[in-house]
Amino acid sequence: MRILIVEDEPTLGAQLKSTLEGQGYAVDLSADGEDGHFMGSTEDYDAVVLDLGLPEIDGLTVLGMWRREGRTFPVLVLTARDSWSDKVAGLDAGADDYLAKPFQTEELIARLRALIRRASGNTSSELTAGDVRLDTRSGRVTLSGEPVKLTAQEYKLLSYLMHHKGKVVSRTELIEHIYDQDFDRDSNTIEVFVTRIRKKLGADVITTIRGLGYSLDDPADAPRA
Amino acid sequence: MRILIVEDEPTLGAQLKSTLEGQGYAVDLSADGEDGHFMGSTEDYDAVVLDLGLPEIDGLTVLGMWRREGRTFPVLVLTARDSWSDKVAGLDAGADDYLAKPFQTEELIARLRALIRRASGNTSSELTAGDVRLDTRSGRVTLSGEPVKLTAQEYKLLSYLMHHKGKVVSRTELIEHIYDQDFDRDSNTIEVFVTRIRKKLGADVITTIRGLGYSLDDPADAPRA
DNA sequence: TGGTTCATGCGCATTCTGATCGTCGAAGAC
DNA sequence: GTCTTCGACGATCAGAATGCGCATGAACCA
Structure with missing residues (x-):
């Protein structure tokens, strides 16, 4: 299982990376929207953790671009803001789930597991x-x-x-x-x-x-x- | 789109039902775990809204039963408790998303939309x-x-x-x-x-x-x- | 009044029927 | 062993019957 984290805050990003690696995932870390978008477009991930507040390009924009390019990996959105309108916008932009900061690492892991499980549940017909x-x-x-x-x-x-x-x-x-x-x-x-x-x-x-x-x-x- | 609501509190249940019907969904409402489980097992729903605190049978139990029976509809769990361990348990029991009470109706609608969309393999609204x-x-x-x-x-x-x-x-x-x-x-x-x-x-x-x-x-x- | 549901008749693709023809394999004769 | 024969089973065909889906208009409801 390969996971991409797009998170501009270095401390949080590094912490997430090591936590997820501890769970057995292969993790790539990207620090801004432009680079993150590029990696998501060129590499093949099983899930993406995406921070909404990013430098260069906004997270929602990146998400929209991926979806328009036909990228279907499940995306878990991280948002510092706790307003439901942001969440709604995120979900409508094609996010599969979101998590409000601050959050428990265990919860992030559980949600990722659920996302990946669901995404891989598509058996061929x-x-x-x-x-x-x-x-x-x-x-x-x-x-x-x-x-x-x-x-x-x-x-x-x-x-x-x-x-x-x-x-x-x-x-x-x-x-x-x-x-x-x-x-x-x-x-x-x-x-x-x-x-x-x-x-x-x-x-x-x-x-x-x-x-x-x-x-x-x-x-x-x-x-x- | 047909939705099942399992909610014991009559006021909230009725309110949700009419709201969702206003959104164009066909809604069935069940007031306790036993009946809710039966309906979810026998009818075919596109999504389920499940309250965790139920009389007769607990919501988590109902969810587990459905999943063991092979029911795959997306389930949005409602929880009054705000502890993340409950959420994690819910997700691991097979829930696809959860919402803590009290919540904004708009958020519930957006999450349901996202769940149904995801279940059908679509990534955009x-x-x-x-x-x-x-x-x-x-x-x-x-x-x-x-x-x-x-x-x-x-x-x-x-x-x-x-x-x-x-x-x-x-x-x-x-x-x-x-x-x-x-x-x-x-x-x-x-x-x-x-x-x-x-x-x-x-x-x-x-x-x-x-x-x-x-x-x-x-x-x-x-x-x- | 606009939206939804019910009832009816028609046209035709699909399905069924039954008769006929083809094929396979076993058994017996040489 | 091999050739022939015969019976049973399967394949095919074409006409007939069926019933599905469409359209339209009337009835019903909020």
Whole structure:
């Protein structure tokens, strides 16, 4: 975990640095807005501690610049002023949290922990198999980068198979997961959709295991069978 | 955006509820820990305001239970006590922010806004998609710079979609987050509002994914390969 | 009166059905 | 061992049915 501190007061800055280093973080320290902005823009941090009252450029300005540049690291703002309007402005400028000086070091550490935990909680929503890529969040499917239009049922079927990549999935299992309740089992809708998906994504995407069901394999982790 | 308030003091609870409703949130109010825990466990909220000092079950306990159940909504903790150890405990128990009583209502609103924004992965209070720009702070919407007048419900719907840009949002999900608890699910109000928003902002702003729901896409980050 | 909700009909993409065709694999004959 | 045959299972197709989403206007509410 790498952390940037932008703090103009040397004593406080140094103290924070050593405290956080004691907690196992890698810490960079910057003493003014201009330099701080540069470091935040060029290096990759897991979190930033930013003092609002800075020489050269104001903290809020720096924050705004980062956000406009697309920097998304969590920012903990330090403010000496205790007026809530400043805090509100900070939060609206894109700060993720703030702390009023003076503060307990323990609290700073706890808040940083919470920020980092939250920021890293973003798990990927992308499933891949060969050239096929499925984003469960946006519901979009691409084949070698090219977007492919799937209907709702086609999507559900493919999604289930990709979630169980490498496993043999029986027709019954598919029916049970794609349709909510009782569904006439004497029908070949599943086959129909498998056919249609194969047409759109290539015949080799879904393998048929006779008498058992279907399986979707990723050629990447094929163990030479 | 749907919010749960767990607050035992009736006056404060009611006041918060009406304030937040005035801000365009759908608000459910619970007066004790047990009920609050149940609601948070069964319904889907975008954020929770949780008082620590509660009858029946303590706020921290409720929070811990939610987190153990896998509930990930952002939680803003209210504490009457001003000791930092309590705050630290709260943050470590899974709170995302806290506010010491008494507090300014504006600050609560700003913090909630920030929490919701952060939870959806956004860093600025301005949400954009193509030519459409929505400022969550002022509640204003513009199309290529031109201000557009949206009604309350239209705004809520658009706001939710923009907070979840690129994600497929089902009609049920929209209903659940735009309205509070009791609402007749068998109606086509959502469709009506989608139609009206399209009329005001252009038909291509909201994409229909048949059988799944709606999606708001930013043409800026669409093409890959 | 402006905003919100409900009801209705239409158009059409999507899904389902059932019949037909293709393919696989096992078993038996040579 | 290998060739042939046969039955069962899967693939495919196209027409029919379904039901989703859109639009519009009326009813309802504050």
